[in-house]
Amino acid sequence: MTTNTPQVAINDIGSEADLIAAIDETIKYFNDGDIVEGTVVKVDHDEVLLDIGYKTEGVILSRELSIKHDVNPDDVVAVGDQIEALVLQKEDKEGRLLLSKKRAQYERAWGKIEKIKEEDGVVTGTVIEVVKGGLILDIGLRGFLPASLVEMRRVRDLAPYIGRE
Template identity: 55%
Template sequence: MSSTTTLNPATEQSAAKVVEGSNGLLLEIDGQIVPNYDATVHPFQEGDVVTGHVVRIDNDEVLVDIGYKSEGVIPASELSIRKSVDPSDEVSLGEEVDALVLTKEDQDGRLILSKKRARFEKAWRRIEAAAESGEPVEGAVIEVVKGGLIIDLGVRGFLPASLVDIRRVPNLDEYMGQAIECKVIELNRSRNNVVLSRRAVLEEQRKEDRERILDRLQPGQVVEGM
């Protein structure tokens, strides 16, 4: 006659005990002292933005310590809206970064984060505010494409060639890498579409310059034309 033995979980693994004097931050399990992650980590879900420090930079990914039980992984493709980025150009060791939680645990048990998507969310709020107020936004030219320029605003903004300057620009390549100010003239969140105009900024500046000159003119004063 066979018999069944019921095992007490306590015989397999000792219950975790809070280490005295640790303020609940350390646990003792089977004689070993381990961090109490439940006490040190703020709860977060997929889609939340978390803050951490860069602890390792590889060719294809970056590791970030957010105080979780494992380090977060930012794949190179999630570092920037720019194409084919070198992780070492985007972040430095010890740098504090904000990242959006894509997956709390992938098939390999890794916490997957995205720096570009955290920046994307902040950028949209800033761009929407600028579009409403009429204030210009500033970004760097990162690509020359057919029909215009791509501006890095945290979101890919499109600047049509006809709106780059007051006059026609024969060579758009000369703007690569430059930081420029533009007005937001079209915005569509559902399509991630941002259309910009540098010409609007230049025309506004020209108008302000003319008004300042006119304000200084005196009756009978002779000035040279421009």
């Protein structure tokens, strides 16, 4: 009497070393401070989840999304967006991968700004905030423009400059 034992799996990879190598190819390796790219998979009011191909999704806290203060995450990213983020911590006390979109943007912006400075170029940005003594501009990072340099003459009310480049 022959028994027909069903074969559940077929070893189509090879040796144990081949299996480990195949698994290794699917895992992304990175360190704190690295810039990674991923896809936004969830947007909440206090955090965003980013799939970067790691064992778990990375978490971007809302304060790490933008150089603007108190932004609504829905105004910055949407599910499906491809974005860059900097690895803040591979595992926090809850085992989460912590990321920062703001700091990745900051790193990229510094490189661009240094290049513009070396070429004696001009940096432009949009006014995002009025603060004591001047304006805050979005130049990839938060740039300060003193009120005395906004116009040739003294400007008393800086509010109309919000949103202007």
